[in-house]
Amino acid sequence: MIINDKVKDNSTSAPHVVIIGAGFGGLWAARALADKAVNVTLIDKNNYHTFLALLYQVAAAELEAEQIAYPIRSIFRRQKNIDFILAQVKKINIQKQIIETDGGLIRYDYLIMAAGSVTEAFGIKGVEEHAYFLKTLEQAIALKNHIICCFEAAIHEKNETRRRELLTFVIVGGGATGIEYAGALAELIHGPLIKDYPKISLQDVQIILVEAADNLAAGMPQKVRDYTFKKLSEMGVHVRLNTKVREVTPSRVILHDQNDLLSATVVWTAGVRGDEIAHLSDIKTGRDGRVTVKPTLQAHESSNVYVIGDLAAIRESDRVLPMVAQVAMQSGVAAAKNILRQITGQSPEPFRYNDRGAMITIGRRAAGVSIGNKTFQGFFAWFIWLVIHLFNLIGFRNRVMVLINWAWDYLLYERALRFVFPSCTSSFSPSSYCSRTSDTRSKIIK
Amino acid sequence: MIINDKVKDNSTSAPHVVIIGAGFGGLWAARALADKAVNVTLIDKNNYHTFLALLYQVAAAELEAEQIAYPIRSIFRRQKNIDFILAQVKKINIQKQIIETDGGLIRYDYLIMAAGSVTEAFGIKGVEEHAYFLKTLEQAIALKNHIICCFEAAIHEKNETRRRELLTFVIVGGGATGIEYAGALAELIHGPLIKDYPKISLQDVQIILVEAADNLAAGMPQKVRDYTFKKLSEMGVHVRLNTKVREVTPSRVILHDQNDLLSATVVWTAGVRGDEIAHLSDIKTGRDGRVTVKPTLQAHESSNVYVIGDLAAIRESDRVLPMVAQVAMQSGVAAAKNILRQITGQSPEPFRYNDRGAMITIGRRAAGVSIGNKTFQGFFAWFIWLVIHLFNLIGFRNRVMVLINWAWDYLLYERALRFVFPSCTSSFSPSSYCSRTSDTRSKIIK
Numbered sequence: 001m002i003i004n005d006k007v008k009d010n011s012t013s014a015p016h017v018v019i020i021g022a023g024f025g026g027l028w029a030a031r032a033l034a035d036k037a038v039n040v041t042l043i044d045k046n047n048y049h050t051f052l053a054l055l056y057q058v059a060a061a062e063l064e065a066e067q068i069a070y071p072i073r074s075i076f077r078r079q080k081n082i083d084f085i086l087a088q089v090k091k092i093n094i095q096k097q098i099i100e101t102d103g104g105l106i107r108y109d110y111l112i113m114a115a116g117s118v119t120e121a122f123g124i125k126g127v128e129e130h131a132y133f134l135k136t137l138e139q140a141i142a143l144k145n146h147i148i149c150c151f152e153a154a155i156h157e158k159n160e161t162r163r164r165e166l167l168t169f170v171i172v173g174g175g176a177t178g179i180e181y182a183g184a185l186a187e188l189i190h191g192p193l194i195k196d197y198p199k200i201s202l203q204d205v206q207i208i209l210v211e212a213a214d215n216l217a218a219g220m221p222q223k224v225r226d227y228t229f230k231k232l233s234e235m236g237v238h239v240r241l242n243t244k245v246r247e248v249t250p251s252r253v254i255l256h257d258q259n260d261l262l263s264a265t266v267v268w269t270a271g272v273r274g275d276e277i278a279h280l281s282d283i284k285t286g287r288d289g290r291v292t293v294k295p296t297l298q299a300h301e302s303s304n305v306y307v308i309g310d311l312a313a314i315r316e317s318d319r320v321l322p323m324v325a326q327v328a329m330q331s332g333v334a335a336a337k338n339i340l341r342q343i344t345g346q347s348p349e350p351f352r353y354n355d356r357g358a359m360i361t362i363g364r365r366a367a368g369v370s371i372g373n374k375t376f377q378g379f380f381a382w383f384i385w386l387v388i389h390l391f392n393l394i395g396f397r398n399r400v401m402v403l404i405n406w407a408w409d410y411l412l413y414e415r416a417l418r419f420v421f422p423s424c425t426s427s428f429s430p431s432s433y434c435s436r437t438s439d440t441r442s443k444i445i446k
Numbered sequence: 447m448i449i450n451d452k453v454k455d456n457s458t459s460a461p462h463v464v465i466i467g468a469g470f471g472g473l474w475a476a477r478a479l480a481d482k483a484v485n486v487t488l489i490d491k492n493n494y495h496t497f498l499a500l501l502y503q504v505a506a507a508e509l510e511a512e513q514i515a516y517p518i519r520s521i522f523r524r525q526k527n528i529d530f531i532l533a534q535v536k537k538i539n540i541q542k543q544i545i546e547t548d549g550g551l552i553r554y555d556y557l558i559m560a561a562g563s564v565t566e567a568f569g570i571k572g573v574e575e576h577a578y579f580l581k582t583l584e585q586a587i588a589l590k591n592h593i594i595c596c597f598e599a600a601i602h603e604k605n606e607t608r609r610r611e612l613l614t615f616v617i618v619g620g621g622a623t624g625i626e627y628a629g630a631l632a633e634l635i636h637g638p639l640i641k642d643y644p645k646i647s648l649q650d651v652q653i654i655l656v657e658a659a660d661n662l663a664a665g666m667p668q669k670v671r672d673y674t675f676k677k678l679s680e681m682g683v684h685v686r687l688n689t690k691v692r693e694v695t696p697s698r699v700i701l702h703d704q705n706d707l708l709s710a711t712v713v714w715t716a717g718v719r720g721d722e723i724a725h726l727s728d729i730k731t732g733r734d735g736r737v738t739v740k741p742t743l744q745a746h747e748s749s750n751v752y753v754i755g756d757l758a759a760i761r762e763s764d765r766v767l768p769m770v771a772q773v774a775m776q777s778g779v780a781a782a783k784n785i786l787r788q789i790t791g792q793s794p795e796p797f798r799y800n801d802r803g804a805m806i807t808i809g810r811r812a813a814g815v816s817i818g819n820k821t822f823q824g825f826f827a828w829f830i831w832l833v834i835h836l837f838n839l840i841g842f843r844n845r846v847m848v849l850i851n852w853a854w855d856y857l858l859y860e861r862a863l864r865f866v867f868p869s870c871t872s873s874f875s876p877s878s879y880c881s882r883t884s885d886t887r888s889k890i891i892k
Contacts, residue, residue, distance in 0.1 A: 047594065047598065064510055064512045066510045066512075071642070073642040073643070074638075074642060077641055077642065085602075086598045103602060148493065152493065152532045156531075156549060156550065192520075195523055196517070196519040196520060196523065197519070397850070397851075397854055400850060401847065401850065404843070404846060404847065404850075405843075408843055
């Protein structure tokens with residue numbers, strides 16, 4: 001093991017805990033192991049932690065990507081027993097206790113799998129190829145770029161059908177992400193974009209939220225669900241319930257009832273499944289890619305492998321716990337504590353989830369909060385949402401920056417981040433990226 | 447012409463001025479034509495203006511890319527006679543007065559070419575392929591990513607030579623960009639990065655600034671040049687004067703004296719040349735790609751084509767004006783005024799440059815300023831630099847955000863932006879990007 005001198009003394013004796021994934025689950029697990037008698041290695045394919053709860057705001061040009069990310073090394077700078085490795089996991093051998101990564105091999109004594117979830121397309125044709133997703137920063141940036149390109153292309157577009165496609169935005173999935181993005185997108189378009197593109201009339205723009213079930217925000221109290229529906233409608237979002245998607249093409253959403261929605265932008269938030277990482281080991285998963293764990297969060301296949309967060313299907317009395325940040329954080333801490341128990345010869349304890357409630361934000365000064373038996377809607381709920389999200393962001397600087405951007409947006413109805421933004425690869429050109437959105441090559445545009 | 451209803455009334459009579467490039471020159475030209483009896487179309491391949499003077503700070507993880515960019519449409523939201531088109535110019539026919547773009551054709555009555563400059567490799571082998579540049583936001587982000595990846599790779603690297611390559615950073619060119627980046631990089635590494643990577647000793651890191659001439663900061667007074675040299679040396683930058691580069695490889699800088707510098711990072715700031723746009727028309731350029739214009743800034747080939755900023759070689763008594771923002775802004779305004787004179791039947795006037803001085807910043811509280819016969823160094827010069835740069839940033843929000851980041855950096859010696867950051871293309875993966883930096887595939891790293 002390569003470790004720095006200070007830890008080396010006890011490195012032969014201290015067990016090595018490897019955590020895969022630096023999301024909420026992995027980070028909280030690592031924190032619970034900080035300064036304990038273990039050596040911890042945290043692995044992630046990014047060198048930053050992403051505050052996924054605000055990802056939709058990056059895709060709506062409200063926050064900068066940098067503001068919801070935080071460098072992992074900085075988080076654990078003072079914890080000498082926690083090391084970080086930037087790597088992609090290729091294979092996990094739970095018999096030999098070795099992880100193969102694109103950066104080399106890593107041996108572990110205890111493993112916490114915290115790789116989270118990925119988008120689930122349910123095998124629906126065209127989703128993988130043509131829809132936009134909201135699970136990573138890359139995807140959020142790509143979606144934002146695409147939205148702006150649709151407006152750039154629409155002002156030169158003479159073909160009425162193509163113009164309608166460019167100005168219709170379909171969001172599939174009426175869960176938290178779909179609702180929050182629909183609201184944020186409506187505010188982006190109705191505010192700054194309409195001012196930026198005076199040639200485009202608001203009547204030509206359509207935002208459609210499609211949900212297969214008969215109501216939005218499953219899991220929230222009925223009062224919050226009704227409020228959400230009403231608020232979104234007021235904001236100009238067309239909510240279509242009981243509507244199932246059959247296929248997505250570059251310019252259409254084909255529905256089960258044979259109706260088509262013309263749209264160049266389909267944002268797919270209809271489902272998630274466990275990350276593929278379990279398939280890189282011998283650990284079995286359900287159809288949703290999640291690992292059914294023991295009550296102690298251990299995998300059935302190996303008592304020194306723990307699975308937490310979105311990747312774990314944690315059964316509690318009659319339900320499987322939802323894939324939310326609260327479950328990830330709490331299960332991360334529980335797994336860490338159980339490993340410390342195992343090391344000291346005690347037996348691991350079953351995980352107990354402490355449900356602190358749920359919240360959803362629809363837009364500026366509009367949110368729904370459910371805590372225990374109580375529900376709140378409107379401004380007060382939005383204020384609670386704002387404070388909790390600010391508080392949970394990592395890093396004081398990020399909090400200040402986000403607060404400024406929100407002040408800009410909520411008070412001035414302005415968003416400063418409407419860039420078609422450069423990528424890290426030098427071959428990317430915004431103008432050619434946008435021109436792919438519409439073929440106007442031989443037209444006289446001016 | 448597609449224009450909105452309000453302007454349409456006078457569109458048949460008002461002449462159409464097209465400006466190519468929304469840098470300092472193009473933007474200032476457009477501003478001078480705002481609300482005048484002309485229709486203006488501004489073309490750029492990005493939908494944002496970049497404040498290039500602070501680009502090196504993006505590459506040093508000090509500022510976010512979004513903070514030195516501003517959406518062009520927002521700048522001219524209230525000017526009904528100014529339109530923006532996001533497009534790449536493919537060809538310019540100065541006889542027919544038509545511009546061919548990837549978005550369609552554009553006719554003009556008057557043309558202002560303000561496409562700026564690009565990096566000049568002087569035909570030196572390997573520069574285009576292996577060096578990093580500092581002329582665009584994409585390049586700045588790619589360079590920042592690469593620096594962090596070098597540190598990520600170095601902690602696992604057992605080969606001593608490869609480790610030295612990864613931790614040696616060579617900047618070629620002792621002009622303003624090279625000096626400013628060397629200083630900012632030294633502060634990034636000596637501060638936050640050394641804290642983030644406790645396994646890397648500062649003794650193993652080298653920053654080398656290579657300059658072919660016998661002094662840094664050509665064009666500045668000797669006092670400022672001496673101060674710059676002294677300050678950089680104090681900050682741990684090895685300045686090598688009279689040193690010419692013969693070739694750049696992925697791991698070496700081969701010098702004319704046959705010595706090699708081992709380095710995986712070569713930042714090329716040794717020269718710029720006029721953008722290739724002049725070659726897309728019949729307008730002649732010099733060897734440096736710049737267009738030698740008449741004293742009125744008109745092209746010799748066509749009296750309704752103006753060339754300004756870095757793209758123009760503007761002769762003034764015995765010198766050609768330098769490629770700096772001040773020349774670009776002033777020549778932009780002058781070209782706009784000359785077009786308005788031509789339209790009203792007056793003859794264009796020769797351009798006169800008002801030199802307001804020059805400044806260079808080396809680091810935290812260290813800069814050199816030259817105004818007329820006076821020079822200032824140190825904290826006071828740095829304070830002037832800070833105020834002027836903040837003032838020239840477009841957008842109040844950007845100013846606030848930049849000020850916060852600077853406060854973070856200058857007061858807390860901390861930089862929050864050390865991400866290997868996602869690109870817009872979904873295929874980009876930071877861990878695979880970084881693993882290209884070092885081949886550690888089959889090693890046991892932990």
